[in-house]
Amino acid sequence: MIAQVSSPRNRLAASGHPLKLGFDNYSIRALGWKAPRLLDFAAKLKLDTILLSDLEVYESHSQPYLKELKAKADDLGLEVQVGMLSICPGSNLFSNRFGTAEEQLKLTIRIARTLGSSVARCVLGHFDDRSSKGGIEARMAETVKVLKKVRSRALDSGVKIGVENHAGDMQAWELVTLIEAAGGDFVGATMDSGNATWGLEDALHHLEILGPYALTTGIRDSVLWQTGDGAMLQWTAMGEGSVDWERYFQRFAELCPHTPAQLEIISGRPIPIPYLRDDFWEAYPKARPREFARFLKLTKAGSPRRAFRVSKRRDAKLAEQKWQQAELERSIRYCKDALGLGLKA
Secondary structure, three states: OOOOOOOHHHHHHHOOOOOOEEEEHHHHHHHOOOHHHHHHHHHHOOOOEEEEOOHHHOOOOOHHHHHHHHHHHHHHOOEEEEEEEEOOOOOOOOOOOOOOHHHHHHHHHHHHHHHOOOEEEEEOOOHHHHHOOOHHHHHHHHHHHHHHHOHHHHHHHOOEEEEEOOOOOOOHHHHHHHHHHHOOOOEEEEEEHHHHHHOOOOHHHHHHHHHHHEEEEEEOEEEEEEEOOEEEEEEEOOOOOOOOHHHHHHHHHHHOOOOOEEEOOOOOOEEEEOOOOHHHHHHOOOOOHHHHHHHHHHHHHOOOOOOOOOOOOOOHHHHHHHHHHHHHHHHHHHHHHOOOOOOOO
16 A cells, blocks of 8 residues: 655644634735725635734724624634734834824724634834833833733733734744733734744744744744845745745644734845844844844845835836735745645635
């Protein structure tokens, strides 16, 4: 008898931990679609879930509108997760468009409860916050203060708050410190593999630290290459970067089997990481050499990629829309066919 080689899908299923697959609406931000159309698109792609990661994606925050959206998601067989951006008043990323940080987080919790989301994703800020007055620890303290103000609301609503490692703001160990300071009974992590690389971390090591805390995710591939003053990071479609995804998701299924893989594809955007400059390290006063060594190894293995540039032509917006949609759809195919992610065929 000839032994059959199992597919990635069969291996994940056999492990007892098939993983849900979805996407963050930021992946196709140029299309400007609102929540109802995004739900239809996710259903068309036979996904299990979607992360609506900002408050602008809704046409209304009223209860009747949200209940109608919940009914639509149920009809389509989709799990909805919700989110917002910064809850740190001291971050340059914070916007008061929808009120104070506390008010916006309470709004997000209400939306989450109405849409049946067990998680309300949010972020601290951006890499620049590491160099702000008081450094990242001051911004973390501000964020913890806001989180504690909504503890009872979150617990009463059955919603946990998933703070993301976002745009190079916090390394994994720092995010764990924030979660434990705020309270692990109502706060967890939004684990972003691409932002891990921006934060000088290897995605696999990042998974080991944040996996046990992960409520939701932002998944994308990354490639790094060396430059004259350090390295360049560029995110790619899934399977086109340097992450060993089969190994990643086998471990993912062990650490956080009920957490969905939400693709947040942001391809073609080069991000300089000038670690050979002395002033760069002022943002990392507590850098961990062993973790940086893992990152450094990745920079030596990669090669330069071409950035995606939007021209000034009249059809530039359309070109960007097509690019983002194509990158996401290609990533979904890779995750389904090569990795066996998703509960739906």
